[in-house]
Amino acid sequence: xxxxxxxxxxxxxxxxxxxxxxxxxxxxxxxxxxxxxxxxxxxxxxxxxxxxxxxxxxxxxxxxxxxxxxxxxxxxxxxxxxxxxxxxxxxxxxxxxxxxxxxxxxxxxxxxxxxxxxxxxxxxxxxxxxxxxxxxxxxxxxxxxxxxxxxxxxxxxxxxxxxxxxxxxxxxxxxxxxxxxxxxxxxxxxxxxxxxxxxxxxxxxxxxxxxxxxxxxxxxxxxxxxxxxxxxxxxxxxxxxxxxxxxxxxxxxxxxxxxxxxxxxxxxxxxxxxxxxxxxxxxxxxxxxxxxxxxxxxxxxxxxxxxxxxxxxxxxxxxxxxxxxxxxxxxxxxxxxxxxxxxxxxxxxx
Amino acid sequence: xxxxxxxxxxxxxxxxxxxxxxxxxxxxxxxxxxxxxxxxxxxxxxxxxxxxxxxxxxxxxxxxxxxxxxxxxxxxxxxxxxxxxxxxxxxxxxxxxxxxxxxxxxxxxxxxxxxxxxxxxxxxxxxxxxxxxxxxxxxxxxxxxxxxxxxxxxxxxxxxxxxxxxxxxxxxxxxxxxxxxxxxxxxxxxxxxxxxxxxxxxxxxxxxxxxxxxxxxxxxxxxxxxxxxxxxxxxxxxxxxxxxxxxxxxxxxxxxxxxxxxxxxxxxxxxxxxxxxxxxxxxxxxxxxxxxxxxxxxxxxxxxxxxxxxxxxxxxxxxxxxxxxxxxxxxxxxxxxxxxxxxxxxxxxx
Numbered sequence: 001x002x003x004x005x006x007x008x009x010x011x012x013x014x015x016x017x018x019x020x021x022x023x024x025x026x027x028x029x030x031x032x033x034x035x036x037x038x039x040x041x042x043x044x045x046x047x048x049x050x051x052x053x054x055x056x057x058x059x060x061x062x063x064x065x066x067x068x069x070x071x072x073x074x075x076x077x078x079x080x081x082x083x084x085x086x087x088x089x090x091x092x093x094x095x096x097x098x099x100x101x102x103x104x105x106x107x108x109x110x111x112x113x114x115x116x117x118x119x120x121x122x123x124x125x126x127x128x129x130x131x132x133x134x135x136x137x138x139x140x141x142x143x144x145x146x147x148x149x150x151x152x153x154x155x156x157x158x159x160x161x162x163x164x165x166x167x168x169x170x171x172x173x174x175x176x177x178x179x180x181x182x183x184x185x186x187x188x189x190x191x192x193x194x195x196x197x198x199x200x201x202x203x204x205x206x207x208x209x210x211x212x213x214x215x216x217x218x219x220x221x222x223x224x225x226x227x228x229x230x231x232x233x234x235x236x237x238x239x240x241x242x243x244x245x246x247x248x249x250x251x252x253x254x255x256x257x258x259x260x261x262x263x264x265x266x267x268x269x270x271x272x273x274x275x276x277x278x279x280x281x282x283x284x285x286x287x288x289x290x291x292x293x294x295x296x297x298x299x300x301x302x303x304x305x306x307x308x309x310x311x312x313x314x315x316x317x318x319x320x321x322x323x324x325x326x327x328x329x330x331x332x333x334x335x336x337x338x339x340x341x342x343x344x345x346x347x348x349x350x
Numbered sequence: 351x352x353x354x355x356x357x358x359x360x361x362x363x364x365x366x367x368x369x370x371x372x373x374x375x376x377x378x379x380x381x382x383x384x385x386x387x388x389x390x391x392x393x394x395x396x397x398x399x400x401x402x403x404x405x406x407x408x409x410x411x412x413x414x415x416x417x418x419x420x421x422x423x424x425x426x427x428x429x430x431x432x433x434x435x436x437x438x439x440x441x442x443x444x445x446x447x448x449x450x451x452x453x454x455x456x457x458x459x460x461x462x463x464x465x466x467x468x469x470x471x472x473x474x475x476x477x478x479x480x481x482x483x484x485x486x487x488x489x490x491x492x493x494x495x496x497x498x499x500x501x502x503x504x505x506x507x508x509x510x511x512x513x514x515x516x517x518x519x520x521x522x523x524x525x526x527x528x529x530x531x532x533x534x535x536x537x538x539x540x541x542x543x544x545x546x547x548x549x550x551x552x553x554x555x556x557x558x559x560x561x562x563x564x565x566x567x568x569x570x571x572x573x574x575x576x577x578x579x580x581x582x583x584x585x586x587x588x589x590x591x592x593x594x595x596x597x598x599x600x601x602x603x604x605x606x607x608x609x610x611x612x613x614x615x616x617x618x619x620x621x622x623x624x625x626x627x628x629x630x631x632x633x634x635x636x637x638x639x640x641x642x643x644x645x646x647x648x649x650x651x652x653x654x655x656x657x658x659x660x661x662x663x664x665x666x667x668x669x670x671x672x673x674x675x676x677x678x679x680x681x682x683x684x685x686x687x688x689x690x691x692x693x694x695x696x697x698x699x700x
Contacts, residue, residue: 181604209615211554224601267541310660
């Protein structure tokens, strides 16, 4: 992306993560966002450039702001390529087609990456690494527009998957919008429940409702934009649930349910080959009080080991915590020994 | 557990992990299992002792084998304490009550720990470390039986949570059996779907159906044993799903759904179970090099502010990272000012 200038409209998780990746690939990047704080943070993160006439404009707004963003941006540079990153692909195409001659400069895309967290604060340049990135060019899309989009996807380290917009919307209804709806429905059952029950929640519940943490406004728009494909799937699940509730008591019906679920789960192919982030993990039990984390990270710095990621876990009613450090595999032996000698309660990993 | 002899019936993940922990705490341990290979492996793992008249018998079988195991074991030593580790607690109590005088020697328990893997080969002594371990003694449970169970839990490093069996079953219906059922129902929808759609599956779908990989036979028994508590929860979710399907089209209904799910998810405590938490979040842009985290946490300690949780976002090749600190709301103004004056790139959140 060297010498390319890219204007990103929408400094959310996806827009900012793309910006970080394009910046690392040599592009000049600038953000605009209706939220001034988000715009400032994203521009800070990529050390944004000042330029007019961007080569590429990436619309990374929520679906409801897409049309007005196109309206504002498409005249900025009459040669600029435009792409979007929205979760539904038929609706933006309809909206773009209302602008005279714009379809040739536009290519719809959808990176299959996201997180239950949102915003520029959660952005990371490798969000798309080895993920599928769907493109939905039409007969009208110019070769230049498609080439630019492929360059962006390559810079983000993602895998291009091409299909028509209608197929896209039907597929994401199953693999994304149905799980989102069901996870939200399940999590909604937890409101007003006994706090003593929720205090016992383990990994099973937490995983199942992880995506229920999604942003209501954004996901309200996404699910609404794809209602036509989503509703039949919900009606099918509703029918299975009714059958389950009304079936005779006893282990047989529950065993068939769990067996059917296991069969469905096994239909999901293994993750795409290729690189995954290969970290080693080092769990350390610490006291939960000010200064402990600082001392620990000082010790890591003394060992000259960079912490790639970390997770902090506390146990119910217990004033100790487990912090798990993710580090490069080649550093783990050295760091483990260093921290143990330094008096830390380092556990081994299985 | 020094000088105690413990007979464990069922050499699965839970039974074997308990055996490893009790052995490490000085007990003599022996396993029996209908699966001869599992029995041998578990006995090898703990270097099992030969003894008659065990002080404690732990029933760690699937629910359907519980009653016959009790029948076989309870006469081995008329003084032995008996405990179980099953996921449902009212049913075994009923079964124990059919044996004359056995209730006083029995204490039901449920360690809130597990792994996606199963079997003795996956056992580890620290499986229960800092996890909740529920006990459900009754009025009939002897002081000696309760004391023995507390000793086991202490040796496993877990935290005792006491409640009556009915409360336990109602709570696990919500936090474990409902998510299992819904995850299985969702995963079952994937069977016979377009493989090209499933090839696009991301982390959201995978997390949501992770527990759908559970063992159908074991979970068929568990869910059946707790049907009475589970069915009302399924009926409530069914009703919400019907309302959702029949509500008028448009973003509003989907936004309310996702908002309700998010509220429910946030009711799950993050750490130190029981306390409800309201954290404030402070994002700080740091350079991605060793020493930065240590310096930052030192600064937080100097400000005498405890970091309740944290998240680090960065990726290889990205020159900057965002660390988001979760702290008590009353500390945020002070910490923000302190860190800004100390030269840190502190952002506010919108």
